[in-house]
Amino acid sequence: MNDTSTTTAPAFRVWNLTAAAILDGAVLSVHSYTVKVERVGDTLTAAYVDGLPVSIERAAHLLTWAKNTGTVKQVEAFDPAPALPLGKPRASRLHRIMARLGLGHADHYRAASAALGRPVDSLAALTEQEGRTVWNHARRVRLAYQQAA
Numbered sequence: 448m449n450d451t452s453t454t455t456a457p458a459f460r461v462w463n464l465t466a467a468a469i470l471d472g473a474v475l476s477v478h479s480y481t482v483k484v485e486r487v488g489d490t491l492t493a494a495y496v497d498g499l500p501v502s503i504e505r506a507a508h509l510l511t512w513a514k515n516t517g518t519v520k521q522v523e524a525f526d527p528a529p530a531l532p533l534g535k536p537r538a539s540r541l542h543r544i545m546a547r548l549g550l551g552h553a554d555h556y557r558a559a560s561a562a563l564g565r566p567v568d569s570l571a572a573l574t575e576q577e578g579r580t581v582w583n584h585a586r587r588v589r590l591a592y593q594q595a596a
Contacts, residue, residue, distance in 0.1 A: 457485040457492060461523040464513035477517070482506050530574035538571035541578055548589040558585050 461483045468475045484506055485493040494506035513519045533541070545555045559567035562584030563577055573581065 456525065456527060457487045458526045459483055459485040459524070460521060462510065462513075462519050462521050464509060464519050465517040466509065466513040467516040469516060480509055480513070481522075482509055530576065532572050532574060533570065533578045535571050537578065538569070538573070541570050541582060544582065545585050548585050549592075550585060550589075558588065 461481065463479070463481055465477055465479050467477050480496050481498070483495040484491060484503065491503045494501050494503045496506060496509060510519060542552070542555055545558065546552070550558055555570065556567050559570060559573070559577075559581045562581045563573075567573070567581075570578070570581070
């Protein structure tokens with residue numbers, strides 16, 4: 448396994464909006480914005496208005512304002528495909544590599560848990576990125592033991 452790790456791009460949505468400032472039924476002005484909101488998983492992580500970073504609350508306010516007084520048009524969206532698990536054949540290969548590094552079978556799961564910072568009970572269920580992280584961690588630990596000896 449070679450480490451060619453990449454960072455997964457966040458999911459995002461982009462809207463063009465127009466919103467009217469209304470006082471006593473009269474339209475005082477009309478405003479246009481482009482709003483982009485990013486998320487990772489279920490967590491909103493960033494918001495931009497006309498290319499400038501703003502709070503997520505500000506972006507939500509503008510979207511609501513435009514929905515109530517103007518127009519909201521989604522113009523772009525990106526949802527990365529969910530990461531697929533390694534599966535049994537690749538997990539078996541990772542087990543063999545870890546065994547060649549001198550780790551006992553039970554240590555494979557301890558090393559994976561340490562590398563990922565969470566409990567791991569199946570290497571087959573890891574994503575490609577997680578598998579690479581575990582592999583690199585096992586290599587670094589083995590190298591550290593060799594240099595200490």
